[in-house]
Amino acid sequence: MTPAARVQASIEILDRILDGTPAEKALTGWARSSRFAGSKDRAAIRDHVFDALRQWNSAAALGGASTGRALMIGLLRLQNVGLADVFSGATYAPATLIEGEDTVEVSQLPHDVPAWVLEKLEASLGAKTEQTLRDLRQRAPITLRVNLSKLSRTEAQRQLMADGIETEMMDLANGALCVTAGARRIRQSALYLDGVIELQDAASQAMVEALPISEGMKILDYCAGGGGKTLAMAGHVDGRFFAYDIAPHRMVDLPARAERAGVQVTLTDAPVDSAPYDLVLCDAPCSGSGTWRRTPDAKWRFTPERLGELIETQAEILTTAKNLVATGGALAYATCSFLKEENMDQIQAFLSRHKDWTLEWSHQYGFEEGGDGFFGAVLRKS
Template sequence: MRPDARVEAAIICLEQILSGMAAEQALTRWARGARYAGSGDRAAVRDHVYDALRQKRSAAILGGGEDARALMLGVLRAQMADTGRDIGSLFSGETHGPDPLGPAERALVDAPLPATLPADLPEWLLPMLNTQYGADLPSMLDLLRYRAPVFLRVNLSKSTPDQARAQLLVDGVETLPCVLPGALRVTQGARRISNSRAYQDGLVELQDLSSQSAIAALPLPENGRILDYCAGGGGKTLAMAAQIRARFYAHDANPDRMSDLPERAQRAGVVVQQIKTADLPSEQRFDLVLCDVPCSGSGTWRRDPDAKWRFDAAALNRLNATQDSILDAAAPLVAQDGVLAYATCSLLREENDARIESFLGRTSGWKLVSSRQWRLGEGAEQPQNGGDGFFVAHLTRE
């Protein structure tokens, strides 16, 4: 595909997304109908679409509107501002390319870039985040405009970081070690990971740096009973299992979310017993119960920018109610001397410290041992190389 045809394909996908279709669904539908598109074409179209979603508010200013064509024009204008290349070449009007720039668009493209641009975040969230982060907020908002780095967790029970790096390199995946033992940042070939021998043999798993850091900070009980209460795909279960010998259990209110866990556990060489909700009351108490609860995902909005524009105050209230109910349900499952760990991939205090304060206010006999908020980009000398936003709190009985 020509570069202008890739832009037109991205505009088509964005039109569907703006009409309410999920981003992944729109991209999948386009790819199925574009048999001529190679892997490089599909990757380029995806990048265009996700850049437009990450930068939706600023792109609308730069492109002169909020429709798909204007957003794509705005993104390209920002990207090509210092290249000297004419954006008009990507709006050629040729077959499979976007229509040529109109007079108003041409005038916009030829004008200097604005000195300031709006934050690429729903405006109603800004006062909340400003109260929490203050002077650090602008740098975090800037990070939300760009793609997040990709991190791998080395399964230290099966490989060393050096061995894993060497095996990944054979399949064209280049990595750099992080300060956190066993964490690797992917610098080249991220799209080759799932087909690499290292991944298929269970030497590495995809897991963000902040999530790895949070798991590393858990008080994991040697030979104890550990329950991942909101297990989902089981990534955190496997991360814990790579650090300690224990008995691991997984539960999710929607068991379908755990459908990949048996295969992943087998690949990692880990035994994980799944528990149904109805069977939890009859289970022996657990030494550690981890509740990685449903949340806004605001700490991961670089990876899923479509989600931030669909998020509103009503959704936050519903999530807070769910988070409270999970804590209430999980607390009785913890052994007398055990630990209840609460985690989110959220940047919002309303989903983090406020939920712990609410739990302690309505539940006697518990105390907060520690809590930590990983900020966006934290964990690396260069913030753009750091991890997602993440929060974890450890509670025990008084």
């Protein structure tokens, strides 16, 4: 495909997203109906679409409208790409620019989040808001977690390099590597297939490393999802690990991943049956605002009503999970969110309801630390 044809395909996909189709589904649907597109074509189109979603308001302002075509016009202007060669009207290329599209003047670019979210971010992040908003326009780093019980980071780097994957060590977490080249080869690499490395954000890794875990503990990952944090904890200590999720299908790959990693994890649909636990980790459902670089369409679908629902769910999860913790044990709470309503406000509300618990540790991770936006806290039962 020519660069212009890739832009035209991106326009069509963005129009599907505007009609309500989730971004991943729109991309997959286009790829299935366009078998002629090679892997490089699909990757380039995906980049166009996600870059437009990350910078939706800015691209719409510079494109003059919120259509797939206008968004791509605005995006290319943001990227200082000449429009005439792309919007040429040639076969498979977008139609030539018309009056009103060829010149758009914008005095100041808008923020690329919904207005109501901007207010929440400002209240939550204060002086860090502007830089966080700038970072939200960029692609997130691709980060690996090395299972240090199997291999050192240095040796992992060497073996990954042999597979054409270049990495840099990260300070945020002891097992974190940032991929700088060859990312598309990760899932075919020997270390990935052998469970020595996993794709996991560095802030998530750092939060796990901050948990009060030690040898022989009985640990429950209460909102396990795919089980990434279960495996991360099991990579640090030998213990008894249990995983639960209200939607069990999310854990379907966990047994195979645990086997590759050389750890034992018990999947349970009734965590109370094995209670109490020395540590219960609740990586609660949340806005995902800290991961909007990776899922940029999510920020445009997010609503105040949904935030209210999530806050109620988070409080219910904490209330239920506390009853699974042994006396003297710990309850860990985590979100991939910047919003204080989901983070410290949630913790303070819990402590006000349950006077026999104390806050032992908390931290709000930001993009400036190298990972996603992430929050973690540890509560101790007296």
